[in-house]
Amino acid sequence: MSPFDLNEKNINILTDIAIEAGHKILAIYKKDFDVYKKDDSSPLTEADLAAHHYIVEQLQNISNLPILSEEASDIDWETRKAWTTYWLLDPLDGTKEFIKKNGEFTVNIALVQNGEPIFGVVHAPALATTYFGGNGIGAFELKNGHTNSIAVVSHQPNEIWRVVGSRSHQSSEIEKILTALPGETELVAMGSSLKLCCVASGKAHLYPRVGPTSEWDTAAAHAVVLGAGGTVKVLDPDKPFDAKASTLRYNQKESLLNPFFMVSN
Template sequence: MSKAQLAEQVTDIAHQAGKAIMAIYAKDFDIYSKDDKSPLTEADLAAHHIIVDGLKAISDLPILSEESADIPWQERRQWQQYWLVDPLDGTKEFIKKNGEFTVNIALIENGEPVLGVVYAPVLDTTYSGVVGEFARFSQSGNTEELKPATHQSGECWKVVGSRSHQSPEIQALLDQLPGETELVAMGSSLKLCLVAQGKAHLYPRLGPTCEWDTAAAHAVVRAAGGSVCELDADKPLSEQRTPLRYNQKESLLNPYFLVSC
């Protein structure tokens, strides 16, 4: 099966998970706390089971999901290919019912995301990409190719960020940009997708994320021609060139990163 065909099947799985999430979204639901105090809902678990069952039906590769992440490093470090899943990215957005949450499914090969599907069920929006083949955006039955926006001289920089006040570290990075900057606010992995879609030029992240938070959208960004690099706040933006990689260490936390085109 080609990766393009695989992406179609993964998109179907993501849509099935999204349907289950929406059934719970439409009613009152219970909220639990994980060991790290982050919120968990029955929608996270319902989507997790649908995705895991769906992926097992089309592939024999191992699966690492946020809701089943307790796989020993000694086992995980042997993986050359595996699925990396966040069944419901943006649980806080889900609880707030602002619609900015996603289903994320990525295929990782040798530490790099090569296939990704990001589905936002409330927005009826799907981002999908296979590196070297295609990057697409679909909404309400309409599909278009993704193309990042190259910043033009004199143009305002559109920067994805938090709705709250930017940290001094982020502001210091933005001060390096020539000209004005405009904040583009968005939740979950949709932040990365905005760069892939050309609705933003940069997304600097100087806050904690896990590998499943970024992998699917990272694949979409790469497929569209953009990049995701580790971000060292002590270096100029022009020197941020180390690609963000996956499953390279025991911790599943990402370093800080920069999404650009």
């Protein structure tokens, strides 16, 4: 049992936190904003920090669980490896999409237990769309005040394979995976963790990732995929459809980088 009760009230609180963080992001998105540089030279905006501070404050009000955020990730492995349950955040996933102002950026809040994301909220402020769910909870899309269940879909014979890919990062190894699929393929370009949500909501069949990601990039949407009946498996580009591939897990090693992975039904 999780030390944080994922009842309807708390799920609503978590989605509200993500949505309010999105409002803070949009207030900056709609004006000119400053861009700083992180140690790894990736762009960091005022919006990342505004969302980070708000989410952390709100989570500390409702639980005493540890928090790991992209904007506060300098927690040593000796400390982290003792965690069984913790919050994993990306306050603004898709910073490059934010700077380009194409709307494809998200607020990601995940609850991780024993290496598995058991609940996640993915909110896309500019799209006014929220995905949330987890294994045993189901998966849902909240848009225009309406909440609807979502589920992964299986590819049907003679159907075009809809394969979602990154708008900002693309790899030649994707072509190898597309070629391995029987039949015609269509690449659906998308930014941020919305790519996983495309599979969760049945808008795409597959999302193979053969580029770099960190654990906070994927955990929340991974939980939504699980709630929608899908899987997120470690990907070997030479064996992209290996039935024995292991499930992507979190906080199992010192590095916070993910291996390559495949999202599917």
